[in-house]
Amino acid sequence: MTNKRYRPLLSLETPLLVDERSRHLWFPTLHLLGEEILCLAAVSADEPQGVWPVSAYLSRDAGRVWRQVPEIARYALSSVQIGPRETLLLPYELAPLASGNHRAAIATGTRVSLESSGVITAVSQEVRFDGFPREVASHPHGGLRMATGSNVVELADGALFTTLYGCFEGERRYSLLGMTSRDSGNSWSFRACLADGKNFPWVLEGPSEATTIILPDSKLVCIYRIDSGEGQDYHHSDSVDNGHHWTRPRPLSGMGSVKPQGIRFADGTLLLTGGRPGLSLWASRHGRAWQTFDLAAHHNATIGDHARCFDTDCTSLAITTSYTALCRLGPQTALVCYDRLGNGWDGAPGPLGARDAIYCLRLSTI
Secondary structure, three states: OEOOOOOOOEEEOOOEEEEEEOEOOEEEEEEEEOOEEEEEEEOOOOOOOOOOOEEEEEEOOOOOOOEEEOOOOOOOOOEEEEEOOEEEEOOOEOEEEEOOEEEEEEEEEEEEEEOOOOOEEEEEEEEEEEOOOOOEOEOOOOOEOEEEOOOOEEOOOOOEEEEEEEOEOOOOOOEEEEEEEOOOOOEEEEEEEEEOHHHOOOOOOOOOOEEEEEOOOOOEEEEEOOOOOOOOOOEEEEEOOOOOOOOOOEEOOOOOOEEEEEEEOOOOEEEEEEEOOOEEEEEEEOOOOOEEEEHHHHHHHHHOOHHHOOOOOOOOOOOOOOOOEEEEOOOOEEEEEEEEOOOHHHOEOEOOEOOEEEEEEEEEEO
């Protein structure tokens, strides 16, 4: 499960089923509502569609038991906590703010509130993004080639920070943009370009899905995808001035390739999840070498049902998206969420199973 030359930094519990269904149930994300956790899973094909319908689940006991809630309509990769029991789910795909204006964007997010009775209310809310340094390209299916794809952190200067990725006019690779908000995520302004697609001529995609971690000295570390598949390592850039300037991209050798998710614990442990091929969890303490935990192997060893397992080494792209969700539960505990597919991108049932499934597991530092 982990590199044997190290004393393991983490203890992993048995995965728990969130839900399973025929057709699509994949790309899980996790969002905090006070002490409760909201899990969203896409239920439609992986293609541009604006709203992206979801199944939504709520846990009131740190991920041990989940119940489905029907009120959430839109998928979200990113969210902002705006109250003790209120969260703004940021929109995924963006559209021009006005016809002919491709330096600003707008899209509909969802303001989610949780009452003490457990009832969830969801209200649509427009979110604005301004100040793009160049004209953003139009998407062939409508809207802009610009999307959210990162966590949200609070900077030392009091602003919220997240990243967008997209293509500028005349360019075919993504660039990664840092954005800040001072109004609880209602509007975002461009702060800096973290990584320019023009500097990655050897890949097809360019910098995109990202996660930002704040270190104790307020240094920002942004880790991001540059492409998908074997050998496409995550890259990272650092900032010591609240995201105004960033170091040149550097690879995280042997760690990749899609949707990195990262958090830092108070004891100095950094966690990162992702994969493709594979489904992995990486841990490092105080900047030392990363330990690798094979989440697929752990799943197979503990789930107790061969029909719901991954293939031997999780090399098949059809059995999981390798998209993970990661959230901190306490000073030493976190929750990881992932999917297991029955028919790959075509939707279950199929040769790998009758249903797609979403699992979560708790972990703690040792």
